[in-house]
Amino acid sequence: MNTLIATDLDRTMIYSKAALKAAPTNAPLRVVELTKEKPVSHMTVAAAELLHELALRTPLIPTTTRTIAQFKRIHMPGEPWRYAITSNGGNILVDGSPDEEWRAGVDAATRAAGASLDEVAAELRSRISDTWADKFRIADDMFCYLVVRLDRLPADFLPQWGLWCSENGWAASQQGRKIYAMPATICKSFAVAEVRRRLVDEGVLESGAKVLAAGDGALDAEMLVAADAGIRPRHGELEALDWQHPTVRVTDASGVAAGEEIVRWFVEHSATS
Structure with a gap:
């Protein structure tokens, strides 16, 4: 195989009720996450069907800032996953279990880098x-994060908190109502590169295999830049920042329709590469 796909999940591939309200659609939806038997996250039916077909022929790596427990609530077409990346790259799951050697290396790097x-x-x-x-x-x-009330969040909090983090080997990022404090040593792109290396060693990928990536948040930016080609939705943190890169396309649609557009882009570009 000559293509690896790494994709963020929330507001890139899957969409909460709040995200659906922000950009309504008439497209049929499929539930991909339940909490206490209540629907939490969705994809369009067309996106789910395409993703299932794509995952059968192309290594696809869910790549999320969610914790391991939060990730395991998702049941997206293509599972079970040989590899998945959680905790913003801090954990690599192999057949559903965290890789202890990778985690130990991440922890050591974090201890050496700052606070x-x-x-x-x-x-x-x-x-x-x-x-x-x-x-x-x-x-x-x-890492740690806050869930805040956006209408009451002090305007100077994030700039000041970001400055403290940058001076102490960490980074601050806001995604919707969540404000993260993340070690600078933890990055999705590092974990994607490691998974790619393992798949080449296992003979699943060709040595020159390309990486395609998708994501909507600032924590996805380095992964998008590191990929051979990427795509981001026309919404989210990167859209608010008007973030652009020569190898990263922006969808025409926003909301859950952008998620479907991203899957179609993956299908097209994995076939041509």
């Missing part, structure tokens, strides 16, 4: 107020 998770969490807690921060979470003992 510890405990230090970052303590600093972040000292800067927030329950008048605008609804939740504070530690994710997979790797």
Whole structure:
């Protein structure tokens, strides 16, 4: 095989009820995630069918900032996955189980690069107020994030928090109501490169195989740039930043229709490559 596909999930491949309301569609939908037996995330039926066909012939790697537990709630066409990337690249799952050697290397790099998770969490807690921060979470003992009320979020919080993070070996990013603090050493592109190397060693991919990628957030930007070609939806954090790159296409559609457009783009470009 001569193509590897790495794709972000939330607001790239799958869409919550809030995301559906932001860009309504009349297309038939398929539920791909349930929480307490209630639908949480969706794809168009056409996208789900195309993704199933694509995953049969092309290595496809779900690549998400979700924790392992959050990722395992998703049941997307193409599973079970030989490889999946969670925790923004901090974990590589092999047949559903975290690769301990990869995780150990990530933890060692984080310790060497700057502040510890405990230090970052303590600093972040000292800067927030329950008048605008609804939740504070530690994710997979790797990074932390807030869920905030956007209408009450102080305008200077993210710039100031981002500056502190950058001075201490971390990075800050906002995706919708979530504000992340992520070690600079954890990146989706590093994990994608490792999975590609393993698939070449296993004989699944040709040595010159190309990487196609998709994502909507700032945490996806490096993965998009590192890929041979990429695509991002016309919504999300990168759209708000008007982020552009010569090898990254922007969809015509927004919302869940953009997710379907991305799958069609993968099908076209994996066939031609």
